Amino acid sequence: MxxxxxxxxxxxxxxxxxxxxxxxxxxxxxxxxxxxPSYGPEMRGGTANVTVIISDExxxxxxxxxxxTAIILNQQSMDKFENSVKKGGILIYDPNxxxxxxxxxxxxxxxxxxxxxxxRMGSAKVFNMIILGAFLKLxxxxxxxxxxxxxxxxxxxxxxxxxxxNEKAIDIGKSLVKQTYTLN
Amino acid sequence: MKEIRLMKGNEAIAEGVIRAGCDGYFGYPIxxxxxxxxxxxxxxxxERTGMIVLQAESEIASIHMVYGGAASGKRxxxxxxxxxxxLMQEGISFMAGTELPCLLLNVVRGGPGLGTIxxxxxxxxxxxxxxxxxxxxxxxxxxxxxxxxYDFAKLGFELAFKHRIQVMVLSDGAIGQMxxxxxxxxxxxxxxxEEIVKLHxxxxxxxxxxxxxNIITSLDLNPVKQEIINRNLQKKFKHIEETEVxxxxxxCDDAEYLFVAYGSSARICQKAVSLGRAKGIKVGLLRPITxxxxxxxxxxxxxxxVKGMLSxxxxxxxxxxxxxxxxxxxxxxxxxxxxxGIIPAPDEVLNVLEEKxxxxxxxxKTH
Numbered sequence: 001m002x003x004x005x006x007x008x009x010x011x012x013x014x015x016x017x018x019x020x021x022x023x024x025x026x027x028x029x030x031x032x033x034x035x036x037p038s039y040g041p042e043m044r045g046g047t048a049n050v051t052v053i054i055s056d057e058x059x060x061x062x063x064x065x066x067x068x069t070a071i072i073l074n075q076q077s078m079d080k081f082e083n084s085v086k087k088g089g090i091l092i093y094d095p096n097x098x099x100x101x102x103x104x105x106x107x108x109x110x111x112x113x114x115x116x117x118x119x120r121m122g123s124a125k126v127f128n129m130i131i132l133g134a135f136l137k138l139x140x141x142x143x144x145x146x147x148x149x150x151x152x153x154x155x156x157x158x159x160x161x162x163x164x165x166n167e168k169a170i171d172i173g174k175s176l177v178k179q180t181y182t183l184n
Numbered sequence: 185m186k187e188i189r190l191m192k193g194n195e196a197i198a199e200g201v202i203r204a205g206c207d208g209y210f211g212y213p214i215x216x217x218x219x220x221x222x223x224x225x226x227x228x229x230x231e232r233t234g235m236i237v238l239q240a241e242s243e244i245a246s247i248h249m250v251y252g253g254a255a256s257g258k259r260x261x262x263x264x265x266x267x268x269x270x271l272m273q274e275g276i277s278f279m280a281g282t283e284l285p286c287l288l289l290n291v292v293r294g295g296p297g298l299g300t301i302x303x304x305x306x307x308x309x310x311x312x313x314x315x316x317x318x319x320x321x322x323x324x325x326x327x328x329x330x331x332x333x334y335d336f337a338k339l340g341f342e343l344a345f346k347h348r349i350q351v352m353v354l355s356d357g358a359i360g361q362m363x364x365x366x367x368x369x370x371x372x373x374x375x376x377x378e379e380i381v382k383l384h385x386x387x388x389x390x391x392x393x394x395x396x397x398n399i400i401t402s403l404d405l406n407p408v409k410q411e412i413i414n415r416n417l418q419k420k421f422k423h424i425e426e427t428e429v430x431x432x433x434x435x436c437d438d439a440e441y442l443f444v445a446y447g448s449s450a451r452i453c454q455k456a457v458s459l460g461r462a463k464g465i466k467v468g469l470l471r472p473i474t475x476x477x478x479x480x481x482x483x484x485x486x487x488x489x490v491k492g493m494l495s496x497x498x499x500x501x502x503x504x505x506x507x508x509x510x511x512x513x514x515x516x517x518x519x520x521x522x523x524x525g526i527i528p529a530p531d532e533v534l535n536v537l538e539e540k541x542x543x544x545x546x547x548x549k550t551h
Contacts, residue, residue: 020363024190027365033190035363061455062362063448065529153190 001056003141004064008049008081009073014128017154018071019050022132025142025150026054034062047076054141069139071131075099092134110134112176118169125162126169133173187368193333193359194219196366197263197289200337202229205372206287207258208236210249212268215301216357217291220263233374243268247275254284255400257380257387259341263289265357266307267298269315276350277316281402283417285344287337288322288352291360294525302525303357305447308502311354312476319414321421322350323428324475326446330364332473338372345384347424354475356498358448358527430473431482435461439468441541442486444507445496446472448527453496455530460537467537475503483510492516492541496533499523516541 005022009015016037023033036051051067053059070081072093078100085091085107093102096115114130136142142150147170151163191199198220201209209229211221224237240246246262253260264272269290279286292307294300307315311324323343325336333355340351381389391397404410432450435457436442443453450471460467470486472479487493493515495504504519511517520536522528 020190023363027188027190033363033365035190036358037361059364060458061452061530062364063358063452063527063529064455065531 003054003069003139004067005052005069005071006049006067006081006084007052007071008047008077011046011048013073015048015073016050018128018132019052021150021154023052024153025147028149029142029146031055032057032059034059036062047074049077069135071135078102090138092131094131110138110177112173114173117172117176121169123165126166129166129169130173133170134177136170137174137177189366189368190363191330191366192219192361192363193330193355194291195223196330196334197337197353198223199368200334201261202233202235203369203371204338204341205259205374206235206261207374208253208260210238210240210246211262211264212240212243212246214265214268216293216360217263217265217289220289243271247272250286251275251279251284254279254286255388257384257389261287265291265293266295269307273316277318277320278402279350280320281318282400283348285348286350287340287344288350290352290354292354292356300525301357303448303498303527304525305356305449305498308475308499311352320417321476322352323424324352324354326354326473326475327359328447328450328471330362331366333359334366343428347420356447425477428474429477429479431479432471432473434469434471436468436470436486438466440466440491441537442490442493443467443469443496444493445469446475449496449498452528452530453533456534459530460534465542478506480510483507487511487514490515492518494537494540495519496528497521498527
């Protein structure tokens with residue numbers, strides 16, 4: 001099993017930390033993982049993206065141009081990455097702020113209203129965990145106990161009291177996926 | 185069980201030097217390697233081992249602090265990125281002239297000049313051919329993973345003291361910034377003053393009545409003596425070429441075509457190898473781990489087996505010269521590179537290999 005993921009959006013949406021929590025959790029479940037961020041001037045207020053790979057085998061290139069899953073959180077990223085999803089792959093996006101919706105017919109597309117949901121939860125901070133939950137529902141690669149370990153490792157100890165809220169957000173994200181993707 | 189962490193390449197080498205018993209780090213921040221200094225500052229390095237971590241006023245000051253620390257037999261290092269490493273060349277040449285061991289890290293970014301902050305491999309010539317003045321070489325290690333960033337801290341110090349030579353870890357922005365799993369090992373204790381005197385009798389640790397003063401200088405105005413000094417240096421480099429070559433062969437046994445790549449380019453080529461194999465192309469990868477000494481003999485051997493070699497680098501074609509020297513015309517050698525901070529994609533490099541070697545061959549056959 002190798003899952004190649006791109007997560008892309010604005011700096012500040014929690015794109016890089018979502019990737020880090022995913023990678024850390026995968027590692028806790030004894031998977032090989034890599035996390036490769038876009039870094040540089042574009043991060044300051046602009047777009048941010050990270051490539052995360054989770055695999056049972058040694059990971060070759062951490063840098064990719066085709067992905068099994070794209071998690072897209074702003075219009076620029078939609079323009080850039082819609083066509084980078086492998087045929088039969090998954091595109092998850094939050095429709096807030098998206099003016100041109102994805103049009104591809106040979107991939108599976110899921111809209112997740114994470115921004116609305118996080119507002120309902122009263123915490124904009126868990127936005128990225130709702131999205132991550134949706135991903136984990138579609139690709140159940142990592143068990144809940146390893147997600148908890150990943151959260152414990154990724155968050156500084158002073159923020160460990162926020163873990164239950166993050167776990168709740170992951171569960172809500174899971175519940176927002178209406179149809180389930182079948183792995184061929 | 186070993187301790188496992190998810191770390192950035194820059195953090196991994198910082199943790200690596202602490203655990204390798206490093207005595208002092210002297211550096212100046214620059215993207216994409218500032219996490220090295222940040223990590224050392226933030227992780228109670230002094231409390232853990234007594235290691236000194238100092239932000240100097242410039243790169244020039246940093247390298248000369250390393251010069252001083254190395255002269256006293258300590259495990260010392262600096263790190264920077266391309267423009268900063270250029271500033272250090274004078275100090276590196278002086279350390280080559282005085283045979284002082286040290287660890288240097290270059291997390292390469294695109295150049296020339298200030299260039300960009302994105303990954304590049306365009307400092308190969310500077311690292312491998314001697315960036316400063318005079319006839320000298322450094323051992324150059326090219327990590328291709330975060331684990332190797334960690335491992336090469338300890339290996340780098342071992343090689344530096346074994347041969348009294350400067351060891352450069354030639355990384356790039358991609359390896360520095362990405363996170364992967366790292367297995368950490370036990371703390372190596374720092375040397376005591378007594379151990380330094382015993383292990384490194386050449387070091388300037390203070391004159392004792394039973395011996396002459398130790399003098400560390402690269403200056404000798406007598407050309408006859410200077411030639412002898414240089415010949416001895418060359419003998420050492422030759423010995424290193426014979427004993428310290430490191431490389432990794434990936435799917436080489438039955439390969440008809442070969443990628444040659446180091447660092448992050450090697451990771452990209454490794455993926456290109458599996459994409460190629462899936463298409464039925466017998467392609468392999470030779471990954472030099474030491475860039476000096478270079479795995480020339482291995483390439484010479486592979487030249488008898490493969491139909492063509494493609495050197496993939498994030499440069500305009502630097503390592504390709506060493507590939508060509510190694511195979512000496514026995515087999516066609518081509519170069520593919522992206523410049524200025526652009527990273528090639530796996531299918532992109534595979535396409536180039538097909539274009540340069542396979543499609544051309546098919547054309548020849550049909551004519």
